[in-house]
Amino acid sequence: VIDGVTRGVSTINGATLWRKYRRDAEIFGEGEPANSVYQVMSGAVRTVKLLPDGRRQVATFLLPGDIFGIERDVYQHTAEATMKSTIWVAGRSKLFAELPDVLELVTRNLEHAENHVLLLGRQNAIEKVTVFLIEMDRRLQSPNVLTLPMSRRDIADYLGLTHETVTRALAVLRRSGLLGINGKTGREIVLYHRRELTELAGATGALDLKLV
Amino acid sequence: VIDGVTRGVSTINGATLWRKYRRDAEIFGEGEPANSVYQVMSGAVRTVKLLPDGRRQVATFLLPGDIFGIERDVYQHTAEATMKSTIWVAGRSKLFAELPDVLELVTRNLEHAENHVLLLGRQNAIEKVTVFLIEMDRRLQSPNVLTLPMSRRDIADYLGLTHETVTRALAVLRRSGLLGINGKTGREIVLYHRRELTELAGATGALDLKLV
DNA sequence: CGCCCCTTTGAAGCATATCAAACCGCGTGG
DNA sequence: CCACGCGGTTTGATATGCTTCAAAGGGGCG
Numbered sequence: 001v002i003d004g005v006t007r008g009v010s011t012i013n014g015a016t017l018w019r020k021y022r023r024d025a026e027i028f029g030e031g032e033p034a035n036s037v038y039q040v041m042s043g044a045v046r047t048v049k050l051l052p053d054g055r056r057q058v059a060t061f062l063l064p065g066d067i068f069g070i071e072r073d074v075y076q077h078t079a080e081a082t083m084k085s086t087i088w089v090a091g092r093s094k095l096f097a098e099l100p101d102v103l104e105l106v107t108r109n110l111e112h113a114e115n116h117v118l119l120l121g122r123q124n125a126i127e128k129v130t131v132f133l134i135e136m137d138r139r140l141q142s143p144n145v146l147t148l149p150m151s152r153r154d155i156a157d158y159l160g161l162t163h164e165t166v167t168r169a170l171a172v173l174r175r176s177g178l179l180g181i182n183g184k185t186g187r188e189i190v191l192y193h194r195r196e197l198t199e200l201a202g203a204t205g206a207l208d209l210k211l212v
Numbered sequence: 213v214i215d216g217v218t219r220g221v222s223t224i225n226g227a228t229l230w231r232k233y234r235r236d237a238e239i240f241g242e243g244e245p246a247n248s249v250y251q252v253m254s255g256a257v258r259t260v261k262l263l264p265d266g267r268r269q270v271a272t273f274l275l276p277g278d279i280f281g282i283e284r285d286v287y288q289h290t291a292e293a294t295m296k297s298t299i300w301v302a303g304r305s306k307l308f309a310e311l312p313d314v315l316e317l318v319t320r321n322l323e324h325a326e327n328h329v330l331l332l333g334r335q336n337a338i339e340k341v342t343v344f345l346i347e348m349d350r351r352l353q354s355p356n357v358l359t360l361p362m363s364r365r366d367i368a369d370y371l372g373l374t375h376e377t378v379t380r381a382l383a384v385l386r387r388s389g390l391l392g393i394n395g396k397t398g399r400e401i402v403l404y405h406r407r408e409l410t411e412l413a414g415a416t417g418a419l420d421l422k423l424v
Numbered sequence: 425c426g427c428c429c430c431t432t433t434g435a436a437g438c439a440t441a442t443c444a445a446a447c448c449g450c451g452t453g454g
Numbered sequence: 455c456c457a458c459g460c461g462g463t464t465t466g467a468t469a470t471g472c473t474t475c476a477a478a479g480g481g482g483c484g
Contacts, residue, residue, distance in 0.1 A: 049326070051415045055334040059326055072319045076326055099311050106318050107284045113325035114261070114271055114288055120332035121372030122267040125440070151462065160333030162441060167464055184449060186463060203263045211439070235483095337472070363430065374473055379432055396481060398431060423471070 018088050021081035027069075030078045034071040036089050040064050043085020044149035047077035048157070058158035060112065061150060063139050070095060070105060082150040120160045126209050128159040129169040130201040133179070137191060144194060148187040165211070172209050173197075230300050233293035239281075242290045246283040248301050252276050255297020256361035259289035260369070270370035272324065273362060275351050282307060282317060294362040332372045338421050340371040341381040342413040345391070349403060356406060360399040377423070384421050385409075 004025035008018040018041060021027060027038060027045060038045075045062040059077055062068045068079065070092070081087075095102055119131055132155060133146070140146050148155070152163040159166065170189075173179050178197055180190040191197060199206040216237030220230040230253065233239060239250060239257060250257075257274040271289055274280045280291065282304070293299075307314055331343055344367060345358070352358050360367070364375040371378065382401075385391050390409055392402040403409060411418040 049330045051330070051334060053415055053417050055415065057330045057333040059329055072316070072323075076323055099315065103311065103315050103318065104284070106315065106322060110318060110322045110325060111284075111288055113322060113329060117271055117325060117328050117332060118261045118263070118269045120329060121269040121369075122263060152464095153462080157333075163463080164442085164465085165440060168440095171464080203265055203267070205265050364432095365430085375431080376433085376474085377472060380472095383432080 018086055021085050021087060023081060023083050025081050027079040027081065027087060028075050030075055032075050034069060034073060034075050035092060036069060037067060037092050037095055038069045038079070038090075039067045039088040041086040041088055043087075044082045045079055045085060045087070046082050046150065046154055046158075047079050049077055056157045057160070058154055059116070060109075061136075061154075061158065063149070067105065070102060082154055123203060125159075125161055125165050125211055126169045126172060127200060127203055128161060129155075129166060130173070130197050132159060133189060133191065134194075134198055134201045137194075144191040146189050146191075147183070148189060168211055172211060176207075176209060230298055233297050233299060235293060235295050237293050239291040239293065239299060240287050242287055244287050246281060246285060246287050247304060248281060249279060249304050249307055250281045250291070250302075251279045251300040253298040253300055255299075256294045257291055257297060257299070258294050258362065258366055258370075259291050261289055268369045269372070270366055271328070272321075273348075273366075273370065275361070279317065282314060294366055335415060337371075337373055337377050337423055338381045338384060339412060339415055340373060341367075341378060342385070342409050344371060345401060345403065346406075346410055346413045349406075356403040358401050358403075359395070360401060380423050384423060388421060 004022040006020040008020070019027075021043070028034075028036070030049065040062050042064055044064075045066075045068065047059045047062070047068065049057050049059060051057075060068075061082070062079075069075065119128055123131065136146050136148065137144065152166045155161075156163040156166045161169075170179075170181060174181050178191070178193050178200075180192065182188040182190060196207060200209070216234040218232040220232070231239075233255070240246075240248070242261065252274050254276055256276075257278075257280065259271045259274070259280065261269050261271060263269075272280075273294070274291075281287065331340055335343065348358050348360065349356065364378045368375040368378045373381075382391075382393060386393050390403070390405050390412075392404065394400040394402060408419060412421070
């Protein structure tokens with residue numbers, strides 16, 4: 001174990017196959033040459049950009065099955081584990097044998113980023129948190145029940161909020177009967193009314209909850 | 213002229229070569245099949261997403277020379293002229309003969325969107341406006357003097373602000389002696405201190421201007 | 425030539441941030 | 455194994471940055 005990373009080695013050719021990261025361990029850093037691509041086996045990963053004064057923006061969360069680290073030249077973000085995670089690692093070379101697949105992946109990332117721009121630019125705190133929950137619910141593949149693999153602060157930095165505001169928005173949604181917050185650490189969320197939550201996320205004006 | 217669009221026709225095979233759009237004319241709409249790709253000849257274009265209640269987010273501005281409309285399946289934004297503009301149009305087919313070039317373009321768009329996410333999520337009004345000016349200054353290729361090809365409202369919707377806040381931020385920068393606002397319509401901006409503006413944009417903490 | 429839209433500025437309001445404090449669980453080290 | 459401490463979550467009170475509402479001047483476009 002070095003720096004929070006455990007390395008697994010293939011018995012066939014000695015190449016590294018997987019690595020285990022503990023919470024907050026760095027997988028790659030912004031500006032490093034993009035020599036490897038990664039896939040989440042278990043746990044979760046955040047990709048982060050920092051401003052010089054420490055302000056922090058999470059661009060994406062990667063969940064089991066997700067591929068990341070495909071970039072033109074150097075990594076544009078720092079990637080860190082949000083919890084104990086196992087990650088597959090591969091050289092980037094073989095990826096570029098299959099250009100159409102890579103294009104597909106990059107395009108999907110672009111669409112995600114463009115939706116993120118709309119979210120950050122024009123949605124309020126409750127809408128942001130709701131969008132986040134609906135997205136996680138879809139991607140975690142366990143309909144209406146989700147165990148969040150990241151902290152309130154990670155969520156806040158993803159949504160351009162503070163961790164207190166994320167907590168307060170969740171409290172509003174709970175008090176409105178739209179979801180339940182369970183578990184000793186408050187990370188188990190049960191969605192009771194998916195329809196209404198989806199409307200909130202889409203800002204259709206059907207409901208209009210307020211923080212205060 | 214139909215719907216604010218004038219069509220030019222090739223004398224060779226009858227295919228449309230260019231179109232002229234007046235201010236606010238739609239070039240393509242979100243959700244339409246992405247059958248054509250475009251290049252700005254003159255003028256400027258914004259790509260926009262709308263929320264059901266009318267809130268509006270500008271994703272990008274396209275300036276002369278820029279190519280846009282390359283998408284997987286359907287357009288993810290509506291594209292509109294911000295002023296009288298001339299646009300080249302081509303069928304998408306020939307583009308996909310050159311996959312690496314397309315990948316390059318999509319990747320550049322992705323990097324722009326990721327930077328936009330950081331801007332919207334974690335920078336304040338003055339930083340946002342400064343980032344915008346530095347970006348336009350670079351892309352318009354007329355060092356330190358720029359004629360903005362879009363309204364304050366377009367800028368505001370790009371930066372996740374209101375048009376009043378954009379005006380106020382520009383006034384602060386002008387009163388600080390960092391730039392001049394000229395021309396009868398206030399769209400001619402002269403950057404006096406590029407170094408300081410760049411630092412403001414990067415949030416290095418060197419200067420700290422306030423709106424009020 | 426006229427009108428509508430754009431820009432600017434001021435005053436008041438509101439959404440979210442900031443500061444503060446308590447509780448709790450988990451991991452760590454003794 | 456247990457105690458301790460640190461980080462995470464929650465809630466309250468206050469502060470602030472940006473929005474909202476309002477109004478006036480001016481220019482470009484039809």
